[in-house]
Amino acid sequence: MCIGTAPGAAPTASRRALRPEAAPRQARLSAPADLGAHERAIGAALRVYLPPGKALELRLTNNHYSMISVRRKPDGYRLRLHRMFIGAEPRIVRALSRYVVHNDRRASQVLGAYIDGHQHIIKKQPRKPRQINLRTAGVCHDLREIFDRLNVERFDSTLDARITWGPVAAHRARRSIKMGSFAVEDRIIRIHPVLDQPDVPAFFVAWIVFHEMLHGKHDIVRKGRRRIFHGPAFVDEERTYPDHERATAWERANLDRLLGG
Ligand SMILES: [Zn+2]
Structure with missing residues (x-):
């Protein structure tokens, strides 16, 4: 199960208008070395809400498209979460837990809104240029x-x-x-x-x-x-x-x- 997002097509003006006043600076300042600590912190906050006996394996990612992905296994959950969730408020953590455990529809809406409000964090990540051969001149049409x-x-x-x-x-x-x-x-x-x-x-x-x-x-x-x-x-x-x-x-x-x- 994935909640994805597709940045890149919005005009700058509207994206700026969507940007929330208090962006979590923490997320942008995090060096990869801090990630382990953030993973442990978010993991601990989430585990409070998990059913007894279920394990949680959490990885923070820097993906461009998949912001949340969950694998539900008999013994627990494997969760991959975008770094934008670092520093998320308790309401969001609770929604995450409901989404992870129950695939809860309302929770997924809450998370969708959170992701929309944090697009700028995705945009901040440097993009790897991919080598692509462009062929523009055709035989008949250029x-x-x-x-x-x-x-x-x-x-x-x-x-x-x-x-x-x-x-x-x-x-x-x-x-x-x-x-x-x-x-x-x-x-x-x-x-x-x-x-x-x-x-x-x-x-x-x-x-x-x-x-x-x-x-x-x-x-x-x-x-x-x-x-x-x-x-x-x-x-x-x-x-x-x-x-x-x-x-x-x-x-x-x-x-x-x-x-x-
Ligand atoms: Zn089309």
């Missing part, structure tokens, strides 16, 4: 050019993301196709190479790129444990795109051909 043009026209040149053609998959008949994707972690847009064909119009490729760029602008909306990737603001902005009608009509008319590869 993704760099499309991205740069859309960034100027639609995003005031503020969208920070990279783009590449996705890997060429083995040929097979498909029932569906993911024409593009946006990886929140690396901020990389991948466009399916099946679109790099002379009879796929440039306006359609641009439409797919635009959709993925919107993912870079609009935060994923959280509703309880559900994550909504295309929230109302996303959908509204997508509809303002001049080629919206033309592109969706082209997709309907040509999808079968694309699937056939």
Whole structure:
């Protein structure tokens, strides 16, 4: 069981507005050497609430996505917890215990709110740059050019993301196709190479790129444990795109051909 979070897509202004007044400075100042002490302290606070005979194995993490993960075993619990929980108030510790022991729904909402209020701690962690080969020039369509043009026209040149053609998959008949994707972690847009064909119009490729760029602008909306990737603001902005009608009509008319590869 995991409670995850996906930082990275919110405009700075709204993130700043969400930042609570009194951020737990402790968490940011902790050197890794202190972690053992923090693990023992949080572990001791949690054990008070565990059923008798159940052990707790606690690790503090610095993950980007998984903030809480629990393995429930017959003899106890293995809990991996993000460092943002260092210094959490008793109310949060109690919610953690209810979540660990009972997978309690209300507790998971309390924890979700706590995680949302501590996003800045996740953002503080240095990000390991990953070596990724970007391939923007296709045979027929140049993704760099499309991205740069859309960034100027639609995003005031503020969208920070990279783009590449996705890997060429083995040929097979498909029932569906993911024409593009946006990886929140690396901020990389991948466009399916099946679109790099002379009879796929440039306006359609641009439409797919635009959709993925919107993912870079609009935060994923959280509703309880559900994550909504295309929230109302996303959908509204997508509809303002001049080629919206033309592109969706082209997709309907040509999808079968694309699937056939
Ligand atoms: Zn999407």
